[in-house]
Amino acid sequence: AQTIHQWPVAEIKAVGSPLSLGCTIKGKSSPNLYWYWQATGGTLQQLFYSITVGQVESVVQLNLSASRPKDDQFILSTEKLLLSHSGFYLCAWSLVGGSSYEQYFGPGTRLTVL
Amino acid sequence: QEKVQQSPESLIVPEGAMSSLNCTFSNSASQSIWWYQQHPGKGPEALISIFSNGNKKEGRLTVYLNRASLHVSLHIRDSQPSDSAVYLCAVYGSSGNKLIFGIGTLLSVKP
Numbered sequence: 586a587q588t589i590h591q592w593p594v595a596e597i598k599a600v601g602s603p604l605s606l607g608c609t610i611k612g613k614s615s616p617n618l619y620w621y622w623q624a625t626g627g628t629l630q631q632l633f634y635s636i637t638v639g640q641v642e643s644v645v646q647l648n649l650s651a652s653r654p655k656d657d658q659f660i661l662s663t664e665k666l667l668l669s670h671s672g673f674y675l676c677a678w679s680l681v682g683g684s685s686y687e688q689y690f691g692p693g694t695r696l697t698v699l
Numbered sequence: 700q701e702k703v704q705q706s707p708e709s710l711i712v713p714e715g716a717m718s719s720l721n722c723t724f725s726n727s728a729s730q731s732i733w734w735y736q737q738h739p740g741k742g743p744e745a746l747i748s749i750f751s752n753g754n755k756k757e758g759r760l761t762v763y764l765n766r767a768s769l770h771v772s773l774h775i776r777d778s779q780p781s782d783s784a785v786y787l788c789a790v791y792g793s794s795g796n797k798l799i800f801g802i803g804t805l806l807s808v809k810p
């Protein structure tokens with residue numbers, strides 16, 4: 586069975602501080618990976634997607650970056666947090682790309698920027 | 700820019716009733732349309748998807764798609780308190796890898 590793990594579960598950070606959020610998928614080889622962000626009361630927005638190691642495409646510009654250092658790992662980061670970065674960050678995977686395939690979401694990381 | 704709009708914002712139904720949720724999308728070239736369920740503080744879970752005009756039924760769920768009117772609806776028969784959650788409509792953009800979500804409908808099923 587496939588499992589998706591995100592870390593940390595929650596984070597409180599100061600404006601201007603760096604951030605690194607992680608996601609690992611176990612039990613599935615070479616999945617497509619995605620990062621999403623959901624502001625409180627807002628729409629779930631896709632930020633990045635990756636179809637293979639070392640290849641990441643940006644969907645929305647939010648002064649964040651993403652990397653895929655291993656087949657089963659996806660990292661979201663920034664060097665300087667803004668207040669507007671607060672929200673719920675979700676990692677997801679799919680078997681392959683394309684609209685016919687379900688995206689499976691992780692449990693999420695709650696980020697509060699003060 | 701492709702958009703997905705959902706209505707109503709919230710819906711309260713009694714246990715055993717039919718719940719009906721609506722979604723309109725802006726791009727007629729959109730591919731599959733998905734419905735996700737999200738409980739507070741959790742990641743969304745896919746419920747059902749549809750690609751072709753018409754309807755699709757899975758258990759208590761029925762989804763209707765009309766591409767001409769850019770409208771899709773989700774109907775939950777015999778609604779249960781455990782169905783209480785936010786329901787998200789999601790449409791794939793023309794690029795194929797971007798999934799665009801609506802703001803969601805908050806469904807509350809009262810015992």
